[in-house]
Amino acid sequence: MISKKVDISPKNASYARLAEYIADARHGGEKCLMRWCAGCLGDDDYHEAIADVIDVQAMNTRSRQGKTYHLIISFRSEDEAKLTPALFRVIEERFATALGYAEHQRHCGVHKNTANLHMHIAYSMIHPEKYTRHEPFRDYWKRDKICRELEWEYGLTIDNGRTKDKQRPLSAKAMLIETHTGQQSFESYAQGRRDSILYLLTAATDWQTLHERLARHGLVIKPRGNGLILADRHNQRHTAKASMVDRALSLKKLEEKFGLYLPARNLGKIPEQSRYQATPLHRSPERGALYAEYQQGIEKRKSGLATVKDQEGAAIVAIKEKWAAKRRELERLNIAKKNRLGLLQLAHKHEAEEIARAKLPFQSTREDIRGEVPFTSWNGFLQYKAGQGNEIALAILRSKQRTAEPEREPQSTRAKAWSQHSKEKFAENHSKIQVEYAAREVAALKNENLSCQGRKQLLAILRMEQIAAHFSAIIDRKGTVIFSLPDGGRIMDSGKEILFSGNNEAARHTAVQYAQKKWGKGMHVEENKIVRLKKKLEKEQHWKQQQSRER
Template identity: 35%
Template sequence: MITKKVDMKNASKSSFSRLVDYISDSQAKENRVAEISITNCNSNSVEWAKIEIEATQKLNTRAVSDKTYHLLISFRPGEQPSLETLKAIESEICKSIGYEEHQRISVIHNDTDDLHIHIAINKIHPEKLTLHEPYNDYYTRDQMCVYLEEKYNLEKDNHQSKKSKGQSNANDMERIAGIESLITYIKRECDFELVSTWQELHKNLNEKGLDIKLKGNGLIIEDIKTGLTTKASSIGYSKSKLETQLGIFTPNKEPIKAVKNYRRNPVSYLDSRAIYSKYLSEKKNNRDNNSKIYKELRAKRDRLIEEAKKRAKLKREVLKLTKSNPFKKNLYSSINATLLKDIERAKGNYQQEILAAKIIKNISWLDWLKKEAQQTGDKNVLALLRNRTESDNTTHHSNSFSSKYNADEKIVPGARIDTVTKKGNVVYRVANSTIIDDGKKLTVSNGVTSNGLEAAILMAQYRYGNKLALSGTDDFKRKVIELVVKKGIKVTFNDPIIEKYRQNLETQNDRQQRHRSGTTVNRFTRERSGERNTSTARTRTRETKFKRTALSGTINIRRNTGIPITGRSNTVRSLSELSMDSITQRTEVLLSRNAGNDLEERGTRDTSSMRRPVSGTRIFGGIISDDAILAAKKYIEERNSKSNKIFDIKKHIHYNELNLGGTSKTVSYSGMRYINNNALALLKTGDDIIVVIPVSKAIETKLRKCAIGDSITITKGGIKVTSTKKVKR
């Protein structure tokens, strides 16, 4: 953890309201602002707190320095302290530098690679109205950081900077803009240790397009082409050190012949020339377009002013022709006032149009890479962001998924990207949860929801395959394994202990499901089984009688269980629970020629008027309308088209494509969908394929009693449901 005071170079431009507007602005990112805290103000509203603090600052009329203290607290990459810990750290640091009683607004940001807190502090005490400027506060803040790292078990950071101010500024330039600084160029190209005279040093520097000269009491190194300068002491060679090595300074007397020059090239360990050329081309096009727009706006302004002058001149000439007009002087004044108003209006419109045109700004190299990666998902751009600095080998104990194999650095399709950081970390927002992909691992933020964790598992499966490595807390690992088993996600784990726990949990889950499906008995089933036991002899006799008559060619009607339907063991109360009956042997059909000669009419007659009219197609034991079949087809086409864009949508197939594998097939229930009032059942097969079946009202009623994941058996004659839902008594 480190702290930094952000100085305002010009105190007259300091504004507490603008600072708060910046740190509290979400910038269209859902994940940027995590928490806003207001301290020592009478209002909990940010807008009212700004008004109150600025009013307090105006009460102090003597202070001429900056009245606002902007403090930044930053944590190590991967560190995610709890909200209570962050508030305690903010309070203790402000107390250590004397701002415990001062008004302040603190904002936690999550949109970069490092979690950080911005604190806008009012230096004016709300009661004493005195300005407090802490003395040597950097030393106090560093001591407090060391103490807080020990207290809250945070990662240790370096609080003793050994770099000069110039080197620190150069590092900031390379970190923020991604462009190589002049100091880095000099250190890479020039070797001060190999020279023994000033002329050799001058020759070495001149070949690199540089020149060293006196300025004040020291030395500066200047880039000849751009005119940029830096102190020689910023690269570790002060005037005294060089004079000790080379003698008294002597200026260069030879003409400068540069072989190469300093260029503002991007900092990267990969070849970025093609992408950087694209950036420069786009930057040039934006600059040319802006110049063209500004030129047109200036021409428009000048034309409006010229037209206003011509109108005023014409009015004055007309007024000049009039004689003996007592109001001529007043009219001249009115014409002049109208002219001034027209000129001011033209200038005002020009300023507004210029501000509107300046919305499209030239952005830095790193910001352009971030925008390009987020909009296009180009993996080459992501690779540049992730490899522009040395890789951080620090082990972070964060909740994450990874793999021992190098995955392709690509963006997960269909997942919503909240932002891309300057280190190439892609921040996804799924189900109110944050998932960060840094190319090597998928990190899950604290407070992840169940749906967000499931999405993270599916994204890890997409990125790394079916074998994953888990790291993080034991509670996180347990939740992941339980969710994998519950949702039936086909993944395994590298860690043998975690994989064994997953297998045991999966075996236990399967055993419990088989136990529930085998012992789910309702009250009516128990009653029927009791009645069957009391009428065993009677049913056996009737079953034998029916089998004998079947041999003589008569109709044999029996149940699938072997118990005849005419048995008195079943009453009207349980008639609806009878199994399906079938005719095992066909009999002769009566035709008109079988009628006797004594009958008056021997022809056939239609008897369909006695039947209920039925229209549609029979599907698995139910009559389904043509509209329902078309609705199923439409739903399947829609889901399969979306699966090309969204990675976690499974393949959907028509019920005709289902292979029963003989007489039946066991699937799991995945829910119901309703398209134009047509019920569609979604059934998942063992290979994660969703079968869409339009169902009748009776089967819909049975399926609605099922829980997700219940076992369902499909046969050619119907659908058998095995529900695990408990029956409410």
């Protein structure tokens, strides 16, 4: 179990919008397993309770900070069978008590649109009676403690928690960047050069020497607020807090060593040993060709959108110049001031209308470019290619899962759905369908770019097509293929194991059939998880069966 607070800036905070997202109102609750509210006057009426919260928040007029606390709790796939509606409510109540929100209003929902069930909770930080704002202090320690307690109490899988002697983790923003893009964040790049930075820090004698040696790694150190930040030398929008790399880079310790901060001078000719390039996190020997295609697609998308923006800007400038000239003519008219102001106001309205009309054709052009290149990140590109049936892209998506501990933060955007199988296709002759699938399986197995293990993993969709007539499939950022059945059940194939909805007998039956097609009889069902038996266990099981037959 993992918990995460989602930071919301006060200017973008909207409790109603967040509550509607939790209920998945825009999509008819497609990804929402259950929803409820608590602490409100109308506990049973979800939407009436939203209005109640907004009224209470409006009563606090002093605070200029955010008034909503957005919490996400993510669960392991193998715990799905143990998570009942009653347990979800118990977990929410425990978190509310620990954070000091037991008496506060909140809206809750459980989402099933990823491989891991996750719960969204919107807490109103304004007390419904006192109208005071409550923000928990060091809430991450409290949330982590509750996670560990609940895991032990209800037999859930134990996740790694926070420890005070642990190496400094990435910030929430850097983790979010890496999760959604599949590319290394700048903060991770800086932390990866921690030893080199500390070594050059011991050899540096003044600020200029430090600047020059950091420049060799494509880094710049400069003030920000009350401290220091490290920035990308070539794109200073990429920044990281200097003390996140090491405490020795804090402003206080550096000024004790070098004196007051001095900016860098003449760094243009400093040669670089390395620089930040947002490299993919996935590990795969086949990555090179796909990454080149990704970069080409991104460049095409950027240049296309930039061209459209320039053309649109030129058209708008021409319109503004035309109406500016007309307004100058109106100002020279010898008429009453009141009439002149009315004409000027009318001219502004006509100008706004003409600009809006001029933008329309460019919008369709933008949509065409975005449709031609429908991805904006490396992870999105891999999901797009895998959705087209590209085996290498799916293998690369799964390579990160095999080489590193998977990140389980839920993602608000879904991978592009694989083909929704129509009724006409499955009304065809069964023999013809079997021949088609066999030919496609042979083609996949003949692919020389994949290992034996990769080929087996990439036959997932073909296996499910032979078992279930109606299903949809999506690919998440870790390469897990998630099958959704018509009755709401789910089956998840991560490559090494298969998980299914624990309380759904139809999903269990389909998952067992799917596993048999994938591994044959050498499989074992454990609660809502199916794993492949090792050869040794297969032999032992076979030997026991022979012994029982002889008896």
